[in-house]
Amino acid sequence: MLKLKNINSFYGEVQVLKDVSMEVNQGEIVTVIGANAAGKSTMISCISRTVTSFRGEIEFEESRIDSLRPDQVVERGLIQVPEGRLLFPKLTVRENLELGAFSKRSRGSRKDRLEYVYSILPKMKERANQMAGSLSGGEAQMCAIGRGLMADPKLLMFDEPSLGLAPIVVLEIMELIKNIRKEGTTILLVEQNVRQSLKLADRAYVIENGKILMEGNGKELLNSSEVKKAYLGI
Amino acid sequence: MEQVLQVLISGILSGGIYALASVGLALIFGVVGLVNFAHGEYLMLAMYIAYWIYNFSGLDPYQSLIINLAVMAVIGYITFKVIMERVLDSDHSIQMLLTLALSMVLQNLALMFWKADYRNIRIDMTNDTMNLGFLTFNTPRVLAFLIAIGASVLLYLYLQKTFTGAAMRAISQNGKAAQLMGINIKRTYGLAFVIGTTLVGLAGLLISPIYPAYPTVGASFSTLAFIVVVLGGLSSVPGAIFGGLVIGVVESLAGYFAGPAYQQAAYFLLFILVLVFKPNGLFGRS
Numbered sequence: 001m002l003k004l005k006n007i008n009s010f011y012g013e014v015q016v017l018k019d020v021s022m023e024v025n026q027g028e029i030v031t032v033i034g035a036n037a038a039g040k041s042t043m044i045s046c047i048s049r050t051v052t053s054f055r056g057e058i059e060f061e062e063s064r065i066d067s068l069r070p071d072q073v074v075e076r077g078l079i080q081v082p083e084g085r086l087l088f089p090k091l092t093v094r095e096n097l098e099l100g101a102f103s104k105r106s107r108g109s110r111k112d113r114l115e116y117v118y119s120i121l122p123k124m125k126e127r128a129n130q131m132a133g134s135l136s137g138g139e140a141q142m143c144a145i146g147r148g149l150m151a152d153p154k155l156l157m158f159d160e161p162s163l164g165l166a167p168i169v170v171l172e173i174m175e176l177i178k179n180i181r182k183e184g185t186t187i188l189l190v191e192q193n194v195r196q197s198l199k200l201a202d203r204a205y206v207i208e209n210g211k212i213l214m215e216g217n218g219k220e221l222l223n224s225s226e227v228k229k230a231y232l233g234i
Numbered sequence: 235m236e237q238v239l240q241v242l243i244s245g246i247l248s249g250g251i252y253a254l255a256s257v258g259l260a261l262i263f264g265v266v267g268l269v270n271f272a273h274g275e276y277l278m279l280a281m282y283i284a285y286w287i288y289n290f291s292g293l294d295p296y297q298s299l300i301i302n303l304a305v306m307a308v309i310g311y312i313t314f315k316v317i318m319e320r321v322l323d324s325d326h327s328i329q330m331l332l333t334l335a336l337s338m339v340l341q342n343l344a345l346m347f348w349k350a351d352y353r354n355i356r357i358d359m360t361n362d363t364m365n366l367g368f369l370t371f372n373t374p375r376v377l378a379f380l381i382a383i384g385a386s387v388l389l390y391l392y393l394q395k396t397f398t399g400a401a402m403r404a405i406s407q408n409g410k411a412a413q414l415m416g417i418n419i420k421r422t423y424g425l426a427f428v429i430g431t432t433l434v435g436l437a438g439l440l441i442s443p444i445y446p447a448y449p450t451v452g453a454s455f456s457t458l459a460f461i462v463v464v465l466g467g468l469s470s471v472p473g474a475i476f477g478g479l480v481i482g483v484v485e486s487l488a489g490y491f492a493g494p495a496y497q498q499a500a501y502f503l504l505f506i507l508v509l510v511f512k513p514n515g516l517f518g519r520s
Contacts, residue, residue, distance in 0.1 A: 050413055074416030086411035088404045099404050102397070103416030151416065 001026045001186055002047070002078070002155055007056035009042055009210075016042045017054065018210045024155065029177070029187040031197040031218065033231065034207035040190040041083055043207070044159050048080045049073050060155070074103045077154035081161060085144040089133030093124055093143055096132045100150030109152065117146040120179070138169035145176060155186040162193045174200050194231040198222040206231075240369050241490040242483060247371065247379040249482020254382035255437040255455050256462035256474040257389055258430030264406040264469025265426035268318060269330050272337035274456030276431040278344060280306050280438030281447035285353045294357045295442045296377075302439050303432055310431030314424045322423065337456070344449035352446035360443050378440035385436055386475045389429070393471060402426055406469055434459075461505045467515030477516065480504075 002024040009017035017039045024030045034040050045051035047058055049070045058066040060078050068076075087096050097117055101110040118125040121142050127135065132143055141161055148156055158177065162170040174196050181187050191197035198204055201218035206227065214221065221227050259273045283302050284295040295302070317336065321329050362373035393399040401422055405412040413419055437455075445451070462481055466473025481501050488500030508516065 048414060050410055069418065070413040071416045071418045074414065080414050082411060082414055086408050086414070088407040088411065090407055091400065091403060095400055098397070099400060099412075099415045099417075102401060105416075107397075147415070 001061060002188065003057075003059040004043070004047070005057040005059070007043070007046060007054055007058070009039070009046055009051065009054035011042070011053070016210050017046070020056075020207070020210070020212055022205050022212060022215075024186060024188050026186055027181070027184070028202045029181050029189060029200055031189040031191055031201035031204045032207055033191055033194045033197060033204060033227075035231075036192065038207045039210040040207055041159055042210075044080060044157050044188070044190055047073070047078065047157065071103070074151065075105055077105060077152065078157070079148050079151045079153035079155070080157045080159065081144050081148040083159035083163065085140045087132040087135070087140055087143055087147075089131065091132055092129050093132050093135070094128040096143055097124065097146050097150050100147035101152070103151060106150065106152045110150070113150045113152060117149050120149075120176075121146050137165050138172070141165060141169075141173060142176075145173070145180075149180065149185075153185055155188060156180065157188040157190070159190050160192060161189070162191060162196065170196060194227065195222070198227075236368055238490070241486050243366075243369060243371070244375075245483035245486025246479055247375045247482070248486060249479035250379035250382040250386075251437055251441055251478075252458055252462055252481050253386050253475040253478025254440070255434050256459040256466070256478050257386050257471050258433040259459045260463045260466065260469055260471055260474040261389070261393075261402075261426050261433075262430040263463065264471075265402045266318070266322070266423045267406075267409075268322075268427075269326065269333065270430070271330065271333040271456060272313075272340060273430070273434055273459055274452030274454070275337050275340040276306065276310070276434045276452070277438035277455050278447065278449065278452035279309060279340070280435035281442045281445075281451060282344065282348060282353070283435075284439040284442040285355055285447050288355050288357075294359075295355060295439045299436075299439060303436060306432045306435030307428050310428040310435075311424065313431070314427040318427060319420065319424070322420070337453070341449050341453065348449070350449060352448050354446045355442050357443050372444065374440075374443045378444075381440055382437060383475070385433060386471070386478075389433065390471050390475070398422070398425070458501075461501060464505065465508055465516050467517050470515070470517065473515055473517050480516070 004020055004022050007017050007020040008015065020043060032040050042051055046054045049068055057064060060076055065073055065076065097114060098110060101107055101113050106113065123139060124143060124146050127139065135143060161173050170193060177187060177189065178200060189197055198218045198221055204216060204218050204221050205212050206214040255277060259270060262268050262270050280302055283305055284298060287293050287298040321332055359373050363370050364373050364376060393403055401417045405417065405419060405422055409419060462477040463474050465477035465480060484501050484504055485497045489497045
């Protein structure tokens with residue numbers, strides 16, 4: 001469904017991604033794990049085209065998307081829930097959610113999508129008229145995910161959804177991601193929380209210093225000695 | 235007492251125009267992040283357009299309103315496409331130098347084509363007055379005030395109640411996130427710029443029956459609009475409306491109590507006080 005071929009990305013003189021190739025198949029949860037500054041976020045930003053300084057090919061549903069504008073990528077149904085939520089703090093929760101359905105593709109079904117999001121995230125309905133800037137960390141992440149779902153995504157990319165959240169909230173978020181997949185949305189999850197994301201994933205990639213080091217199914221990697229040593233501290 | 239009231243309301247009437255001349259600046263700054271020093275020049279252009287249409291066809295500024303606004307929108311669009319779009323990602327200092335240069339170019343083009351003469355539009359209504367109880371007001375000023383406040387409020391409602399309006403507010407709060415929502419940023423920037431220049435153009439054509447057009451008429455309004463926008467908290471449209479009214483009243487009262495020479499001094503003083511004590515504007519929170 002999504003294919004990255006030999007992506008090389010630069011930030012000034014520094015090469016952030018080195019020959020990264022990976023793919024996500026329809027219906028999968030694929031996770032990319034790695035330490036801080038390993039290039040995970042850059043990879044997602046390249047796919048969303050908010051970072052444009054890269055070489056290589058990105059294909060989504062058999063067609064190249066690596067020269068589109070960010071809004072055109074969204075129009076294809078390839079949606080990102082960004083790191084740090086990036087909500088619109090002075091807009092209400094409801095307005096934030098509605099903007100998730102801004103693309104032509106999802107605009108018509110805005111009302112239905114909103115009902116759907118409220119049904120799986122009832123907290124958001126309670127907070128509908130509150131400014132998004134006043135939400136707690138967990139609620140803000142829920143709102144960001146709800147906003148992503150508003151777009152009726154074919155593939156939903158999460159950039160560090162567990163960042164800065166209490167362990168119990170992290171579990172809640174992971175459960176939510178699992179359910180979103182069940183509804184038919186393909187998931188690409190970028191995480192520092194290695195244990196939780198590997199448990200969830202069908203397949204995983206380990207990225208270090210901008211290079212893909214390992215690739216395998218989630219359970220395998222969770223039990224591999226390298227991952228244990230490097231990321232789980234066992 | 236009567237006189238003070240007359241002066242006060244007269245200040246509010248001017249304030250409405252100042253508000254309209256400023257909301258576009260606040261919108262462009264808030265959404266596009268562009269400090270547009272050429273803002274007032276669009277007011278000047280609209281005044282000349284009103285003048286030339288009146289001269290050639292006899293249509294007064296109210297009759298030619300739609301044509302004038304359409305021309306202003308086109309001029310705004312061309313400015314955006316040809317000039318502003320190229321510097322959207324540039325440093326603020328580059329953008330400022332560019333808009334400053336644009337302002338000088340437009341002023342001097344006006345000087346070259348239309349000379350420095352004051353161009354007045356004298357229509358029947360120019361000297362009409364209307365009575366409100368014991369107070370008397372110049373009809374074009376009342377009309378200008380009503381249309382100006384109406385247009386400013388419409389802009390506010392557009393931003394608050396429509397989906398594109400929400401997209402503009404979203405961009406002003408987080409441009410990257412707005413892109414991830416599927417908002418075409420450049421197109422929305424262009425729209426905000428066109429709306430901004432058209433609104434300041436509307437202010438220009440509304441004052442054209444009572445105020446002469448000349449090449450640097452926009453410059454004084456530019457300065458005023460910057461003060462108004464700073465008072466209102468930079469990117470806030472309701473703040474700019476309120477700020478415009480405050481400046482109008484301050485100017486008018488200062489003229490009455492201290493003398494006309496102190497009008498500008500009074501609002502510059504207010505401006506300095508606000509910058510020192512409430513740098514985020516009268517409404518702004520730190």
